Amino acid sequence: MGEEQEEESELRRLATLVETLIVTSDTTKSFVGKWQSIRAKLEDLRSGLSTAAEPNPESGSCSVGDSVLRELIKAISITVTETQELARLCSGDELYSGGKLIMRSNLDLSAAKFDLHSKSLAGIYASGILSSDSKAIVVSKPVFGGGREMMRFYLRDMFWRLKNGDLDMKTRALTALVEAFGEDEKCVRIVVSESSEILDILCSYLDSRELRIQEGSVEAISTVAGFDFVKPILILAGVIPPLVRILETGSELGKEKATRSLMKLTENSDNAWSVSANGGVPLVLNICATHHSSNLELVSSACGVLRNLVGVSEIRKFMIESGAVPIFSNIIRTSNEESSLLHAMEFLQSICSKDDKAKKQFTTDPTGIDSLLRLLKSSPKTTSKVRQKALQTIGDVCLSTSSSPDNSNSNSNSLSRVLNSGFLQRLVFLLKKGDSPTQESALKLAAQVCVLSEDAKKVMGEAGCMPELVKLLDESRPVEIRETAANVLSCLVSVQKNRRKFIEEEQNVNRILQVLNRQTEDKNGTKKFLLNALMLLSDTNSGRRKINASEHVRNLEKLAETNVPDAKRIVKKLSGTGSRLRNLLQGIWNT
Known part of the structure; x- marks a missing residue:
């Protein structure tokens, strides 16, 4: 001793x-x-x-x-x-x-x-002369924000241990590096500028037969792969081929960290060809197809990788031919995890916006639209973010029109399927009961639907959309919501059947005239859309009688007195239905 x-x-x-x-x-x-x-x-x-x-x-x-x-x-x-x-x-x-x-x-x-x-x-x-007894001690990491020299010495220690230590020492060194990389960006910058051999050895250990070494190395890579100044060094060190191999032969944890690394490395379609050339695309698709109900974190990262690669036309074509659209439709239909659902819908939005074939695959499959509609139901498992994304995806994938004349029938059929699926009833429910962000998304989609066809407007009116739009005109609502609600309302009452229904429902006309009082100095489009709606309502006898009978008709008169053109035209239409405005009109039109 x-x-x-x-x-x-x-x-x-x-x-x-x-x-x-x-x-x-x-x-x-x-x-x-x-x-x-x-x-x-x-x-x-x-x-x-x-x-x-x-x-x-x-x-x-x-x-x-x-x-x-x-x-x-x-x-x-x-x-x-x-x-x-x-x-x-x-x-x-x-x-x-x-x-x-x-x-x-x-x-x-x-x-x-x-x-x-x-x-x-x-x-x-x-x-083995220097016995570590499988409990090698890792030197203390410098405190966060510590001196550069202290960090340099620490990293040199870690490199020596990674290079020369036994299994336990290497494992502890990898754990320490992951912690240091995650806590202090300065540590990562020192590695890049002065100790880049650490990144080289981490990349080489991705092919290690020792599971702990492989998992520790891929976790360290996933921690630093998001830094733009690290990505080129990792690519030059040949990180992508072993990451792809881990997707095929690695452990669940290894696959999870490898897909997360690839997701970071392929942002903006960077390094897409390298992933594809090494056989990464079918492996990632297989993860999405087989793990969607077991490893949610893994599937979320895999969705992110494919979303990043979809911008490359050749890779996108391969994905479509390999069944990517049904795979992601199935994730949306069966998953309850927010991250997986959001990534899956973002992928579908991306691939369908870039390829009409993908859009047709999704919209002609009844289960595709149904998978999105289930996310609009009131369920404690469905978050507000998921509902908003589902509404956006319906608008972008199911209701957007294709520029190709060959797809005109597909566009019409897709719209019919959506309108006949009970979608509008759920849309009305979200307008009535949804939180503010969800209501805004629902309003934007309603605005998109009502310009697609006359039939769409009729169905929206029958679904009870108009009373909910009137409620959204309340001054407590954000300006953008009030303006969009007024726009959709103006669009809907352009249909005669909807005008009759709107007039018959108590307080609708009265509420619009009341809202006009707050829009006198309005700088947005709310007043314009409301006046347009009143113009359409005043085309009917019942509409003119409702307006004249309202206790708030004076708000319309004030706008006419200030020479607002639409207000003056509406007041002129009303002149034949009663005498209360005749004296006012004589003063207005004789000036």
Whole structure:
């Protein structure tokens, strides 16, 4: 025990000497490039010595009783002493004036010796002479926002452990790196600028047969892959092929982290061809098809990868031919997890907006539209975000028209299926009971539906849409909602059947006239749309009688008095139905 403690102390003393030499070498004024190379090798050696000097967690000391190690300690001490003298000669106020060729040769020799010492120490460690007893201690991570030098030393330690440690030491080092990368972006930037070999070794470990090493490496990659300044380095290090291989042969956790990494690396269709060339597209599609009910996080990331790749026409065509549309329709129909649903709908929006064949596949399949409609039902499992996205997807995929004349019949059939599916009744329910963001999405979709055809307007009127639109004109509502509600209402009452229904329902006309009082100084389109609706209502005798009988008709008169053209025309129409406005009209029209 005494001998082991003595050698442990010797290792610590030697590590301190090496660290002192690192600091000293940084002050040299001659042969700066040579000294920079020596410092890099010194930092590797210092990390190895510090690790070797750590006490065994159970015995309380490091088990170093071997003559090979003692000889190595002696050799390192001699090299450090020799190099300290070289550093002194190169650190004077004047540039070194001795034999430059000899000094270059000596510096090269020192660099070679330190490199050899590091490799020898790594070999001794790998042989088991330095027993870690499977509980290697990882040095303390610098505090968040700590000094750059402290972080650099920490990362050099991690690199040494990753490169030379046993299975447990490598695993702990990977865990520590994931934590450091996630907490401090500065750590990632130091890795990129000064220790990029860490990224190289992480990429190489993606093919490790040791599951813990593979999973730890892919988790570290997924943590840094989102940084734009890291992506090029990972791509050059060849990260995509092993990530794709993990999708096929890795564990569930490995697949989850690999798809998340690929999702980050393929943003804006970057590196799409690399993923495709390595067979990644069918593997990701298979994940979506087979894991949608078991590993929700994995499916969410897989959806994100495909959504990123859909911008490449050749890859998009392959997806469609491989059944991507039915796969994602099935996810929407069966999943209750928000992230998976949102990613799946975003994918369908993207692929259908870029390819009419994909849109036709979805809209001609009855289960496709039904899968979206189920998300509009009142259910505690369906979040507001999901309902909003479902409404947007119905508008973008089922109700948007194709520019191709070959698809005109498909557009008409899709609209008919939506209108006959009970969709409008659910839309009215969301206008009535939905939260504000959902109501806004429902209103936008209602505005889209009412311009598609006269039949669509009739069905919307029959579904009870108009009274809900009138309620949304209340001043407590946001301006955008009031304006959209007025626009849709104006559109609906352009249909004669809807006008009769609107007039028959109590308070509808009265409510519009009441709202006009707040729109006198209106800078948006609400007043314009309401006046247009009143213009259409005043085309019928019953409409004119309703307007004249309203207690708020004075609001319309005030607009006419301020020379608002539409208001004046409406008042003129009303002049034949009663005498209360005749005196006013004579004053208005004689001016």
